[in-house]
Amino acid sequence: MPPETTAASPYTRTNPFPAKLVVNRSLCSEDSGKDTRHFEIDLTGWGLNYEVGDSMTVWPTNDPALVDEIIKTLGAKGDEAVKSPNRETTLREALLRDCRITQTTPKFLKAVAERATAAPLLNDLLKPERKQDLDAYLWGMEVIDFLIEHPSIKWTPQEFIDVLAKLQPRLYSISSSLKARPNQVHFTIDVVHYESRGRQRKGVCSTFLAERAENVPVSVFPNTSKFRLPEDGNTPIIMVGPGTGIAPFRAFLQERKAVGAKGKNWLFFGSQHEHCNYFYREELEEYQRDGFLTRCDCAWSRDQAGKSYVQHKMLENAAEIWKWMDSEGAHFCVCGDARRMAKDVDAALRKIIQEHGGKSDEQTNVYVEKLKSDKRYKRDVY
Ligand SMILES: Cc1cc2nc3c(=O)[nH]c(=O)nc-3n(C[C@H](O)[C@H](O)[C@H](O)COP(=O)(O)OP(=O)(O)OC[C@H]3O[C@@H](n4cnc5c(N)ncnc54)[C@H](O)[C@@H]3O)c2cc1C
Numbered sequence: 136m137p138p139e140t141t142a143a144s145p146y147t148r149t150n151p152f153p154a155k156l157v158v159n160r161s162l163c164s165e166d167s168g169k170d171t172r173h174f175e176i177d178l179t180g181w182g183l184n185y186e187v188g189d190s191m192t193v194w195p196t197n198d199p200a201l202v203d204e205i206i207k208t209l210g211a212k213g214d215e216a217v218k219s220p221n222r223e224t225t226l227r228e229a230l231l232r233d234c235r236i237t238q239t240t241p242k243f244l245k246a247v248a249e250r251a252t253a254a255p256l257l258n259d260l261l262k263p264e265r266k267q268d269l270d271a272y273l274w275g276m277e278v279i280d281f282l283i284e285h286p287s288i289k290w291t292p293q294e295f296i297d298v299l300a301k302l303q304p305r306l307y308s309i310s311s312s313l314k315a316r317p318n319q320v321h322f323t324i325d326v327v328h329y330e331s332r333g334r335q336r337k338g339v340c341s342t343f344l345a346e347r348a349e350n351v352p353v354s355v356f357p358n359t360s361k362f363r364l365p366e367d368g369n370t371p372i373i374m375v376g377p378g379t380g381i382a383p384f385r386a387f388l389q390e391r392k393a394v395g396a397k398g399k400n401w402l403f404f405g406s407q408h409e410h411c412n413y414f415y416r417e418e419l420e421e422y423q424r425d426g427f428l429t430r431c432d433c434a435w436s437r438d439q440a441g442k443s444y445v446q447h448k449m450l451e452n453a454a455e456i457w458k459w460m461d462s463e464g465a466h467f468c469v470c471g472d473a474r475r476m477a478k479d480v481d482a483a484l485r486k487i488i489q490e491h492g493g494k495s496d497e498q499t500n501v502y503v504e505k506l507k508s509d510k511r512y513k514r515d516v517y
């Protein structure tokens with residue numbers, strides 16, 4: 136069945152669609168240090184339309200156990216009436232759905248510093264010149280830590296709600312194509328768990344999806360940076376997506392397969408260990424067997440003494456990449472971590488252009504800028 140169109144869709148960022156979570160399965164085996172999951176949500180009844188490369192906005196609710204702990208620590212009951220950022224409701228509902236109750240805000244920290252009988256360190260760290268020290272101090276600290284640390288502070292439920300920020304939705308790259316999976320959206324999500332100050336912490340939205348979501352409010356977040364498949368299905372593509380950066384490329388591959396695009400496809404994937412972190416291994420191997428996925432090069436970063444990353448795999452295949460890019464007009468797409476990976480992959484691409492194209496630094500820059508302006512070098516990184 137072809138996807139319905141969005142023309143009359145009433146579902147937007149301010150009125151998200153109440154989708155159903157129908158699949159929640161691990162992409163890692165038990166001995167993995169990571170918890171990366173595959174989710175499928177059912178959008179029947181929406182009339183959804185999106186393009187591969189788009190993301191979705193997901194509205195989580197907070198962890199009820201943390202909400203209960205906050206209510207108890209405040210000495211409240213939870214049924215107190217409050218005016219939250221969005222509506223008049225109870226303290227419990229506001230903490231569950233409306234407020235950011237994990238990471239602190241400057242407003243919250245100032246309120247703590249003003250009310251605490253003794254908070255010399257916090258007062259000092261709140262000085263503008265100590266911003267970096269404050270950030271370091273706050274790393275891994277949440278609202279509940281301050282409530283426990285300063286039991287002398289008495290908050291009315293309304294005062295407490297007033298110093299919290301609004302709970303924000305999270306974005307996730309769509310990892311499926313409507314042409315292959317009508318009325319569905321798939322996600323590939325790393326579930327955030329970590330320990331700090333002796334407590335187990337949970338990422339709000341990734342654990343909402345992993346541990347308790349049944350209904351998931353969503354809307355489409357179109358990709359405005361033109362992170363798209365080439366218009367011509369005959370154009371080869373090189374996709375570099377380590378970790379959950381693989382998400383949009385799974386969608387690209389599904390879409391190209393569904394429309395019978397003949398262009399060659401080359402995926403560079405990277406993760407920690409081959410035996411437990413090879414996401415979508417069966418699908419990718421099947422694509423390779425039938426010749427649809429022309430090449431799949433994987434970098435297992437923790438399977439040997441030194442690190443092996445996607446950019447190392449690129450450099451091992453430099454001559455072939457140069458041939459695809461320069462002679463065959465391939466598009467080069469990168470998704471994932473902006474802080475380190477995307478910069479290193481960019482440097483590897485420049486090295487390949489320089490060495491195999493026989494170009495100077497200046498000529499390499501010109502070549503890369505042309506790739507970008509021709510929309511042949513596309514990145515979805517942050
Ligand atoms: C366009 C776009 C697409 C995205 N696509 C995907 C995707 O496909 N898959 C995916 O998994 N993510 C994706 N993300 C990231 C996603 O939006 C969320 O940021 C991520 O899931 C974490 O959200 P959360 O609510 O679970 O965690 P949060 O509650 O937001 O917690 C994360 C925060 O916890 C803190 N923290 C985390 N680890 C530690 C630690 N070890 N020590 C101390 N503090 C720590 C940090 O402050 C961090 O910012 C995308 C983001 C964007 C902008």
Ligand SMILES: NC(=O)c1ccc[n+]([C@@H]2O[C@H](COP(=O)([O-])OP(=O)(O)OC[C@H]3O[C@@H](n4cnc5c(N)ncnc54)[C@H](OP(=O)(O)O)[C@@H]3O)[C@@H](O)[C@H]2O)c1
Pocket residue numbers: 169308325377378379380382405406407434435436437442444445446470471472473475476477479480515516517
């Ligand atoms: N759509 C998107 O753009 C998107 C989607 C999802 C996530 N993200 C972002 O990507 C980041 C990582 O997410 P993740 O948990 O999926 O990945 P991850 O598992 O942390 O990393 C995936 C692989 O990349 C390796 N790696 C580390 N540093 C690298 C580098 N400089 N160059 C190349 N590879 C490197 C890791 O190796 P080691 O750990 O062994 O060093 C690991 O093998 C997060 O910051 C997240 O916000 C972006």
